[in-house]
Amino acid sequence: MGDVEKGSSSRRDGGRTFGVAFRGLRWSPQAISGWLTCCGKKKKKMEWILSDITGYFAPGTLTALMGSSGSGKSSLLDILSKRKTQGTIEGDIFYDEQPLTGAFARDLVGYVEQSPSLIANLTAEELLLYTAALQRPASEDLSARKAEVARLMEKLGLLGRKDVVVGGALTKGLSGGETKRVTIAIGMIQDPAVLFLDEPTSGLDSATANGIMKLVKGIAEEGRTVASAIHSPTAYCFGLFDRLLLLSGGRVSFLGEASGAVAFLTRAGISADEDYTASEWLVEILARPETLGRIAEVYSGSDLCRGNAVRVERLLSSDPPEREGALEAKSATQPQRWSPLREITALFRYRTLRNFTDGAYLGARVGDKILFMLVIISLYYGKGTPKGGSDLASSASAFSTVVPSVLFMVTVLPAFGAAGYMPSLMMERPIFVRERADGNYRVPSYLVYKVLEEFVVTVPISLLFCVAVYYGVGMQGDLGLFWLIFLVTQNIGIVLAYLVAAFAPSVDSANAILPCYVTICLFFVGLLIPYSEIPVYWQWFSYITFLKYSWSALMLNEFQGNQPGMLSFFSLNEDDSKWAYFGYLCAFYPAFFLGALLIMSYSKYVKR
Numbered sequence: 001m002g003d004v005e006k007g008s009s010s011r012r013d014g015g016r017t018f019g020v021a022f023r024g025l026r027w028s029p030q031a032i033s034g035w036l037t038c039c040g041k042k043k044k045k046m047e048w049i050l051s052d053i054t055g056y057f058a059p060g061t062l063t064a065l066m067g068s069s070g071s072g073k074s075s076l077l078d079i080l081s082k083r084k085t086q087g088t089i090e091g092d093i094f095y096d097e098q099p100l101t102g103a104f105a106r107d108l109v110g111y112v113e114q115s116p117s118l119i120a121n122l123t124a125e126e127l128l129l130y131t132a133a134l135q136r137p138a139s140e141d142l143s144a145r146k147a148e149v150a151r152l153m154e155k156l157g158l159l160g161r162k163d164v165v166v167g168g169a170l171t172k173g174l175s176g177g178e179t180k181r182v183t184i185a186i187g188m189i190q191d192p193a194v195l196f197l198d199e200p201t202s203g204l205d206s207a208t209a210n211g212i213m214k215l216v217k218g219i220a221e222e223g224r225t226v227a228s229a230i231h232s233p234t235a236y237c238f239g240l241f242d243r244l245l246l247l248s249g250g251r252v253s254f255l256g257e258a259s260g261a262v263a264f265l266t267r268a269g270i271s272a273d274e275d276y277t278a279s280e281w282l283v284e285i286l287a288r289p290e291t292l293g294r295i296a297e298v299y300s301g302s303d304l305c306r307g308n309a310v311r312v313e314r315l316l317s318s319d320p321p322e323r324e325g326a327l328e329a330k331s332a333t334q335p336q337r338w339s340p341l342r343e344i345t346a347l348f349r350y351r352t353l354r355n356f357t358d359g360a361y362l363g364a365r366v367g368d369k370i371l372f373m374l375v376i377i378s379l380y381y382g383k384g385t386p387k388g389g390s391d392l393a394s395s396a397s398a399f400s401t402v403v404p405s406v407l408f409m410v411t412v413l414p415a416f417g418a419a420g421y422m423p424s425l426m427m428e429r430p431i432f433v434r435e436r437a438d439g440n441y442r443v444p445s446y447l448v449y450k451v452l453e454e455f456v457v458t459v460p461i462s463l464l465f466c467v468a469v470y471y472g473v474g475m476q477g478d479l480g481l482f483w484l485i486f487l488v489t490q491n492i493g494i495v496l497a498y499l500v501a502a503f504a505p506s507v508d509s510a511n512a513i514l515p516c517y518v519t520i521c522l523f524f525v526g527l528l529i530p531y532s533e534i535p536v537y538w539q540w541f542s543y544i545t546f547l548k549y550s551w552s553a554l555m556l557n558e559f560q561g562n563q564p565g566m567l568s569f570f571s572l573n574e575d576d577s578k579w580a581y582f583g584y585l586c587a588f589y590p591a592f593f594l595g596a597l598l599i600m601s602y603s604k605y606v607k608r
């Protein structure tokens with residue numbers, strides 16, 4: 001690309017450069033289904049938000065993307081970085097000689113989103129170390145990674161704020177300008193050859209915006225290809241841009257040296273107040289709907305447009321064998337991906353450790369169990385079934401439903417409690433979406449990390465709960481199995497919450513679906529209606545109710561060899577194996593996990 005346009009063909013740090021060329025790009029939010037493509041009439045009805053976008057971004061240059069609101073700036077950046085999740089895209093995109101692929105975009109393109117979702121409870125340094133652990137090459141050792149993060153923080157003026165938490169809507173942390181610097185650092189962390197920024201100065205005062213864009217200019221001067229959507233740059237900011245791509249009504253209205261834009265448009269007969277600076281001039285004419293179509297026509301008939309088209313053609317016309325060779329050479333320079341184990345370790349190391357020191361996180365998981373434990377003990381203290389086997393089976397107290405009821409509560413509480421996890425799960429979804437788009441991890445790694453993190457918390461708290469309830473109520477069964485059943489039931493409830501959170505469209509719907517399902521399950525546990533009395537057409541539901549297996553295993557554990565009458569009263573068989581019921585219970589865990597995994601892998605949570 002360096003031979004055809006201003007720009008450098010090498011980077012100061014010796015990294016690779018890539019020019020970005022695109023030809024005849026168009027995008028419609030509508031998807032073309034098979035029959036639409038072969039039916040010319042239907043295809044004409046497509047509404048193209050972007051049409052006939054041809055141009056290039058050269059290494060070592062900073063290009064501004066300007067246009068009125070809704071002109072398609074973000075959409076163009078999304079398409080060029082493979083982040084568009086919706087609709088129909090047509091046209092060619094090449095990074096040097098290589099057609100754009102998802103893996104290529106993930107490894108070599110940095111993207112700074114307009115309002116990214118960040119992990120609020122990590123400090124700036126922790127967030128960058130965490131992102132570096134997931135994005136930088138697997139071959140890099142820890143000290144080199146830390147040195148790289150320190151270098152990046154110094155470059156972006158963040159060293160003095162490295163120990164401040166990022167913060168969010170509810171917790172004050174970094175300022176708006178500092179948060180932008182952190183998001184730029186995230187975009188830069190894998191040392192990308194190409195960096196796209198979507199309005200990096202929005203919401204900032206002029207001085208802070210100037211500072212941010214000066215940093216961005218420095219990034220381009222290192223030899224990277226940088227393009228930034230920007231709304232109303234200050235005169236200083238505008239002066240930093242080498243090139244300008246003007247969009248109006250989804251079409252290119254100008255692509256050339258930023259400093260030549262006003263002269264080009266004036267020559268074409270478009271005028272504005274003479275006292276305006278170049279950026280004010282452009283903002284002014286972009287706000288006039290009546291001139292927008294004309295600007296696009298003037299550009300499409302200009303020598304500038306033809307010259308740009310010729311350059312793009314030249315860029316895209318390399319011989320196919322040459323392209324393949326280049327592709328092999330470049331793929332060898334691409335960073336190696338982490339193994340899933342390394343991804344899970346990095347997630348644990350930074351996110352779990354921080355969660356485990358977060359009172360709000362632990363309180364939500366421990367508080368309810370302690371409360372339920374105290375309520376159960378205070379209500380049922382010493383009311384367990386005394387050991388004595390069949391002698392007591394005929395007495396009235398032997399058929400007291402106290403212990404079956406306690407076991408029922410022990411079974412259903414964790415299932416209901418899981419509903420409490422869903423709001424935070426769903427609120428974390430934007431972070432998951434952003435980190436997936438950044439290529440931080442695979443979905444299975446994320447899900448395994450989430451369930452393991454919950455599992456670690458549930459082990460000690462469930463042990464405390466079970467020991468206290470066991471001795472407080474005066475139970476007779478095997479304490480170890482009692483705990484195992486409770487632990488597994490609790491974790492199945494958590495995975496079920498993940499499953500519901502994965503497909504529910506909103507927090508409200510998730511909060512309605514899970515309690516609704518669990519409440520229906522209560523009828524089929526075995527206590528409220530013994531299995532033998534459930535109508536035939538409902539009996540199938542018992543088999544897919546994990547709480548039934550949990551309660552049945554607890555009942556067998558408590559009453560087998562002790563009070564057989566109690567078991568038969570609830571349609572349980574004295575000869576049934578409590579371990580078999582426990583095994584059936586365990587099978588629900590991978591089933592729900594797999595369901596959540598599939599939905600999370602294939603859902604397009606963000607429509608962009």
Ligand SMILES: Nc1ncnc2c1ncn2[C@@H]1O[C@H](COP(=O)(O)OP(=O)(O)OP(=O)(O)O)[C@@H](O)[C@H]1O
Pocket residue numbers: 029049067068069070071072073074075076086229607608
């Ligand atoms: N996934 C989508 N589905 C439907 N319409 C979409 C989608 N994404 C973008 N659009 C529409 O495409 C047009 C261009 O949107 P885009 O966000 O790219 O514009 P923009 O120039 O970045 O705007 P702004 O400066 O306000 O951020 C808008 O009308 C928008 O509503």
